[in-house]
Amino acid sequence: MAARIMYVKPNCPYCAEARAAMRAEGVEFVGPEHTARNLMIRAVRGLPVGDPAFVNEYRELKRFWDATPYLEAALGEPFQRLVAE
Numbered sequence: 001m002a003a004r005i006m007y008v009k010p011n012c013p014y015c016a017e018a019r020a021a022m023r024a025e026g027v028e029f030v031g032p033e034h035t036a037r038n039l040m041i042r043a044v045r046g047l048p049v050g051d052p053a054f055v056n057e058y059r060e061l062k063r064f065w066d067a068t069p070y071l072e073a074a075l076g077e078p079f080q081r082l083v084a085e
Contacts, residue, residue, distance in 0.1 A: 050082050
C-alpha cells in the first residue's frame with residue numbers, strides 16, 4: 001500500500017474522524033508527536049538567540065539525521081553562521 005501522510009490539528013473533530021476511518025481500513029496512524037520531523041521544528045520562547053545548549057542540540061540532531069533542514073538555508077547567512085561548527 002502506498003504511504004499516506006495526513007496533517008492533523010489537535011482536538012479537530014474532522015481529523016479524529018479521518019484517523020478513525022484510516023484505522024478501520026487497517027492503516028497505521030503515527031501521530032505527529034512521534035515523527036522525526038517534529039524534532040527538527042521546535043521553538044523555545046524567552047531564551048536568547050544562539051543559546052549554546054540549543055545550538056548544540058540542533059547540531060546533534062542534524063548529525064543524527066544526517067540532514068540539513070530547508071529552513072536553515074531559507075533563514076540565510078546569519079542563521080547559518082550561528083549554527084556553524
